[in-house]
Amino acid sequence: MAGPHPGMPGAFPGAPGGLAGPPQKKLDPDSIPSITQVIEDDQGKQGGTVYKTNVRGQVPPLVTTDFTVQDQGNASPRFIRCTTYSLPCTADLAKQCQVPLASIIKPFASLQKNETPLYVVNHGETGPIRCNRCKAYMCPYMQFIDGGRRYQCGFCNCVNEVPVFYFQHLDHMGQRVDFYERPELSLGSYEFVATLDYCKNNKPPNPPAYIFMIDVSYNNIKSGLVKLICDELKTLLENLPSEEGMESSAIKVGFVTYNKVLHFYNVKSALAQPQMMVVSDTAEMFVPLLDGFLNNVTCQLSHDPVPLLSSLLDQIPDMFADTNESETVFVPVIQAGVEAFKAAECSGKLFIFHSSMPTAEAPGKLKNRDDKKLVNTEKEKTLFQPQKGVYEQLSKDCVAQGCCVDLFLFPSQYMDIATMADVPSHTGGSVYKYNNFQVETDGEHFLRDLRKDVRKSIGFDAIMRVRTSTGFRATEFFGAIHMNNTTDVEMAAVDCDKAITVEFKHDDALSEETGALMQCALLYTTINGQRRLRIHNLSLNCSLQLSELFKSCETDSLINFFSKSACRAILNQPLKNVREILVNQTAHMLACYRKNCASPSAASQLILPDAMKVFPVYVNSLMKTAPLVGSTELSTDDRAHQRLAIMGMGVEDTQLLLYPRLTPLHNMDVSSEALPAPVRCSEERLTDSGMFLLENGHSMFLWLGQASPPDLIQSIFNLPSLAHLQGNMCALPELDNPLSIKVRSIINGLIEKRPNSMKLQIVRQKDKPEMLFRQFLVEDKGLHGGASYMDFLCYVHREIRQLLT
Numbered sequence: 093m094a095g096p097h098p099g100m101p102g103a104f105p106g107a108p109g110g111l112a113g114p115p116q117k118k119l120d121p122d123s124i125p126s127i128t129q130v131i132e133d134d135q136g137k138q139g140g141t142v143y144k145t146n147v148r149g150q151v152p153p154l155v156t157t158d159f160t161v162q163d164q165g166n167a168s169p170r171f172i173r174c175t176t177y178s179l180p181c182t183a184d185l186a187k188q189c190q191v192p193l194a195s196i197i198k199p200f201a202s203l204q205k206n207e208t209p210l211y212v213v214n215h216g217e218t219g220p221i222r223c224n225r226c227k228a229y230m231c232p233y234m235q236f237i238d239g240g241r242r243y244q245c246g247f248c249n250c251v252n253e254v255p256v257f258y259f260q261h262l263d264h265m266g267q268r269v270d271f272y273e274r275p276e277l278s279l280g281s282y283e284f285v286a287t288l289d290y291c292k293n294n295k296p297p298n299p300p301a302y303i304f305m306i307d308v309s310y311n312n313i314k315s316g317l318v319k320l321i322c323d324e325l326k327t328l329l330e331n332l333p334s335e336e337g338m339e340s341s342a343i344k345v346g347f348v349t350y351n352k353v354l355h356f357y358n359v360k361s362a363l364a365q366p367q368m369m370v371v372s373d374t375a376e377m378f379v380p381l382l383d384g385f386l387n388n389v390t391c392q393l394s395h396d397p398v399p400l401l402s403s404l405l406d407q408i409p410d411m412f413a414d415t416n417e418s419e420t421v422f423v424p425v426i427q428a429g430v431e432a433f434k435a436a437e438c439s440g441k442l443f444i445f446h447s448s449m450p451t452a453e454a455p456g457k458l459k460n461r462d463d464k465k466l467v468n469t470e471k472e473k474t475l476f477q478p479q480k481g482v483y484e485q486l487s488k489d490c491v492a493q494g495c496c497v498d499l500f501l502f503p504s505q506y507m508d509i510a511t512m513a514d515v516p517s518h519t520g521g522s523v524y525k526y527n528n529f530q531v532e533t534d535g536e537h538f539l540r541d542l543r544k545d546v547r548k549s550i551g552f553d554a555i556m557r558v559r560t561s562t563g564f565r566a567t568e569f570f571g572a573i574h575m576n577n578t579t580d581v582e583m584a585a586v587d588c589d590k591a592i593t594v595e596f597k598h599d600d601a602l603s604e605e606t607g608a609l610m611q612c613a614l615l616y617t618t619i620n621g622q623r624r625l626r627i628h629n630l631s632l633n634c635s636l637q638l639s640e641l642f643k644s645c646e647t648d649s650l651i652n653f654f655s656k657s658a659c660r661a662i663l664n665q666p667l668k669n670v671r672e673i674l675v676n677q678t679a680h681m682l683a684c685y686r687k688n689c690a691s692p693s694a695a696s697q698l699i700l701p702d703a704m705k706v707f708p709v710y711v712n713s714l715m716k717t718a719p720l721v722g723s724t725e726l727s728t729d730d731r732a733h734q735r736l737a738i739m740g741m742g743v744e745d746t747q748l749l750l751y752p753r754l755t756p757l758h759n760m761d762v763s764s765e766a767l768p769a770p771v772r773c774s775e776e777r778l779t780d781s782g783m784f785l786l787e788n789g790h791s792m793f794l795w796l797g798q799a800s801p802p803d804l805i806q807s808i809f810n811l812p813s814l815a816h817l818q819g820n821m822c823a824l825p826e827l828d829n830p831l832s833i834k835v836r837s838i839i840n841g842l843i844e845k846r847p848n849s850m851k852l853q854i855v856r857q858k859d860k861p862e863m864l865f866r867q868f869l870v871e872d873k874g875l876h877g878g879a880s881y882m883d884f885l886c887y888v889h890r891e892i893r894q895l896l897t
């Protein structure tokens with residue numbers, strides 16, 4: 093096993109060259125902590141159980157475990173997870189252990205089918221009840237006193253009068269007799285109907301709108317992409333999300349096509365034909381038609397005699413069939429969307445389908461500034477920094493209007509994603525990228541993403557505030573967000589997959605007795621146009637003992653925090669420094685545990701806190717991700733794209749990204765319902781006659797050993813041998829045998845479950861594309877630099893020993 097070379101890109105800093113030599117004593121790879129084992133153990137212990145949230149500071153089952161949540165006064169871990177559920181009482185203790193104190197909040201997280209959706213509380217014109225001083229919302233942490241006439245706020249201790257309409261007697265335990273009838277008294281999560289005070293200009297909002305903006309330049313017409321999008325939209329529009337209990341969607345839709353100029357379409361039902369209006373002056377963007385641009389889909393699709401919308405979507409690919417235009421604009425496209433929402437007084441989402449760097453003469457025109465020579469220099473950070481100026485202003489304008497931007501990119505070369513994705517990454521949007529797109533091999537993958545995206549549960553024009561009990565407060569926020577001040581998290585939209593990571597710092601000492609409380613309040617507009625407040629409450633323990641903190645740590649949350657803080661740090665610091673900080677902090681946290689919490693043992697022994705024992709493998713994997721590895725072999729756009737994606741991820745997404753699932757499929761029981769158990773992400777686990785599925789939420793591979801038995805190949809591919817397999821296959825044939833059915837059902841299940849659809853890539857052992865697959869074997873030495881798990885752990889151990897002497 094070769095060790096990392098000092099100074100090699102991605103090698104951990106200052107790794108002693110000595111490690112590169114043969115290790116004095118070969119460690120058994122099975123003896124070092126295993127993530128798959130940790131996942132399996134927790135699933136065995138807590139899988140299938142009901143997790144009740146009635147205990148303060150309770151550590152939930154792992155994010156990978158399959159469990160059901162019953163809200164009994166604290167928010168479900170699907171909404172909030174923490175790096176530790178027992179905060180240190182003092183700032184000194186926090187500093188001593190260096191364990192970041194953070195929550196990862198996913199306000200719109202999807203619930204399981206058997207979990208209760210959030211109750212909506214309506215207090216009519218009075219609106220939600222709030223503490224007079226700190227403005228916290230009524231929640232289970234308000235203590236009713238004085239026979240129920242007053243309540244003490246759990247956050248700031250202020251004593252408030254109970255409004256007359258809200259008065260209720262207390263029982264002999266001091267609990268309101270209507271405790272179980274009021275979600276805001278007994279549950280961790282619920283919603284309030286917001287009053288006009290919570291609406292822009294004191295007016296109820298209009299339902300949001302979706303605008304589809306299609307780049308119809310030469311490449312997109314020629315590749316068939318425009319036709320693919322238009323065909324799909326016809327069915328997709330019939331399935332726009334609607335609020336529960338509503339028959340049809342309230343979302344209005346509009347269409348724009350563009351290259352160097354923009355084309356707006358009027359599909360007002362009074363017209364016989366859709367009308368096109370061209371705007372060629374892109375310097376001062378305006379929307380040429382207000383009436384007829386945004387329309388209700390249901391009316392449009394059922395319009396007699398010819399549904400105008402379908403007719404428009406049929407016509408678009410033909411209208412531009414002979415185009416020679418290859419130049420595009422980009423900023424004016426988003427500006428047009430913002431203007432349209434402004435005119436319609438609504439929020440909404442832009443779906444932009446774009447394929448090239450905007451080089452046409454217009455605001456936001458970009459030049460190729462890719463420069464691989466900057467990799468591993470002080471200036472590498474500039475590759476991740478967006479171009480300022482018009483893009484920065486555009487983000488602000490979008491957020492102010494509640495305009496979320498989703499980008500579907502189809503690049504064939506560098507397009508400066510750091511800049512182009514800047515607006516999506518500040519507006520709660522997503523960026524999808526399909527390099528060298530071909531309809532045959534990537535079409536289905538793209539359409540699956542588009543369908544998922546359009547149907548996602550989502551809130552618009554959102555603003556989030558995290559309140560805490562006295563002694564600590566939220567100081568840093570990471571996510572696809574915008575912040576105008578230090579407390580209000582603004583999001584043009586927030587969907588079920590977006591998470592905001594919040595870091596906390598002490599102001600004062602916390603009390604073991606009262607613990608620590610947090611309340612996340614999200615004000616937003618529903619897809620139906622109702623203004624609401626979504627409240628999530630969580631109570632944590634506080635302790636003077638560091639052992640309690642380490643016992644209550646959650647590695648998956650810790651690594652989410654570190655991923656986001658590292659991805660933000662590389663905007664301003666050389667990668668080498670960022671990696672150094674990661675390693676040092678890892679060693680420091682573990683040394684602190686060893687010194688203060690572990691029972692005495694020989695210094696040569698590596699002792700890790702149980703809840704953090706697999707933390708090193710994640711940190712090592714994080715340093716090998718595209719943004720952090722510093723390799724000239726990786727595309728600048730791919731690195732920028734992944735950096736931005738990480739910023740919006742929830743705990744399950746970073747967990748999976750940093751430790752892909754490698755699952756053997758050749759020896760599974762096809763009659764069993766259960767998924768086969770994953771194995772460690774290392775080449776050593778592969779077998780020449782095996783078939784393995786690997787996925788990390790973004791990429792998916794079916795790997796076939798060179799000695800795969802012919803009957804296995806026959807069952808899966810209907811081919812006599814592996815040699816007959818074609819290189820570009822991206823879906824398995826539908827064969828009627830148990831193995832084929834089972835394998836396809838596993839693959840489809842995963843594609844369905846993950847936020848992004850994944851393209852299945854089939855690789856044969858020892859074939860060239862196998863390299864792509866190998867970079868995901870995160871326990872091994874990195875393909876683009878970076879140490880193996882074993883070497884990293886040895887290095888961390890050495891650092892810990894140094895810290896302890």
Ligand SMILES: [Zn+2]
Nearest residue numbers: 223226245248
């Ligand atoms: Zn208060």
